[in-house]
Amino acid sequence: MNSFLRKGLLLPLAAATLLITACGSKPAQPAQEGSVKVNPSSLSLSDAAVTEVVTVISDCDWGVASGNKDWCTVSPSGGVAGTTPVTVKISENKGYDTRSTLLTFRYGGNKLEVPVSQTGKQKPETPETPEGITVPEGYELDWNEEFDTPGKPSLSDWWYETGGGGWGNNEIQTYVASAKDGQDLCYIADGKMTLEARKIGGTVYSIRINTKKYWKYGWFEARLKVSDVPGSWPAFWMMPQNFQTWPGDGEIDIMEYAISTQGKNKSSSSIHCGAFNWPAGTQKTHVMPVNNAASEFHVYALEWTADYMKFYVDGNLHMTFANDGKGYSHWPFDNPFYLKFNLAYGGNMGGQTDDAKLPALYEVDYVRVFKKK
Structure with a gap:
C-alpha cells in the first residue's frame, strides 16, 4: 500500500482515538483544602x-x-x-x-x-498511724482514743446517757454524767479511762458513755480490764444511730462480762435483731474463756462487713455471724452504729450483787476504729 493510502487510513483512526479519549475522561478535580x-x-x-x-x-x-x-x-x-x-x-x-x-x-x-x-478527685490524706498501733490487714486507722490526757473524756467526742429505771434489764444502778456528789465515776488517768459503779447515799451510781461518731462497717477494738465484783456487768457494744425499736433495729455486743451469770473469766459476744434476740431465746451468742479477765487487759474486737461479723478476743476468732440475705429482720446491720461503754450492776445478766465489794472498776486502755482501704 502506498504512503498516501497509509496516511489516509491513519488520520481517521487517530482522530477517532482522540475523540474517544476526550469523551471518556474527566478533568481531575482539585482537592478541597479549606481551613x-x-x-x-x-x-x-x-x-x-x-x-x-x-x-x-x-x-x-x-x-x-x-x-x-x-x-x-x-x-x-x-x-x-x-x-x-x-x-x-x-x-x-x-x-x-x-x-x-x-x-x-x-x-x-x-x-x-x-x-x-x-483531673480526678483529690485522694483523701491517709492519717499517719501513731507508733504502737497495729493496723489489721486491709484496713487503715479511722478514729482512736488512747486516753493519754488526764482528766475527763472530751464532750466533743463522747456523750453520757443518764437515769435509772432498770434500762429494760432490771438493772439496779442509776447512770450519771461523769460524777455524783463530787465523786468522779468516769475519769482518765494513767493512760486509761475508768468507769466506776459506786454506792453513794444508798444508791448505786455508774456510767454509760457513748461515742459521738458512728460507723457503717469497719474493725472496732478496745483493750479492756473488767470487774469481778458480783453483780457488775461491764460491756463494750454498739447501737444504731437512728434507733427506733429494739430489737428490730439491731444491737451488737462486742464484749459483755458478768461473773454472777456467766462465771469468772468468761466473756460473751452477741447480736440482737428482729429474728434473733434474748427475749425470744434466739439471740446469737458465744461465750469465750478469757484468762485473768479482771486482773489483766485483753483486746476485744469486731470485724463488721456487709456480709458478716466476726468477733475476736486477743486476736482469736470465737464467733461469726453471717448475713443470710433474708432481709432486715435477720440483718439490720447496713446502717451506722456508734460505740458504747457502760458498767451496769445487777439485773437480768448482772445477777447476784454484793454491795460490800463495791466500787466496781471497768478500765479502758484504748479504743480504735479502722476502716477498709
Missing part, C-alpha cells in the same frame, strides 16, 4: 461536671466527634463555613485518676484534634 481553627485549642478541666464552649472558625463544611462519649459529648456535631460555637459537656470524674480524650474535627480530607483532659 478550620478551634479556640481554645485544648481543654484542661477539674473533676467537677462542667459545660464548656469552643469556637470553630472555618471556610468550609466540617464535622466533630468526641473520642469518649461516656463522659464527654459535643453539640452540634458539625457546621458550615463561618463562626460556630460548639458546646462540650463533661460529666463529673468520680475517680482519682486523670482521664483524657480528643475532639476530632474533620473537613475535606483533613482533621484537627483538640485534646480534653479532666
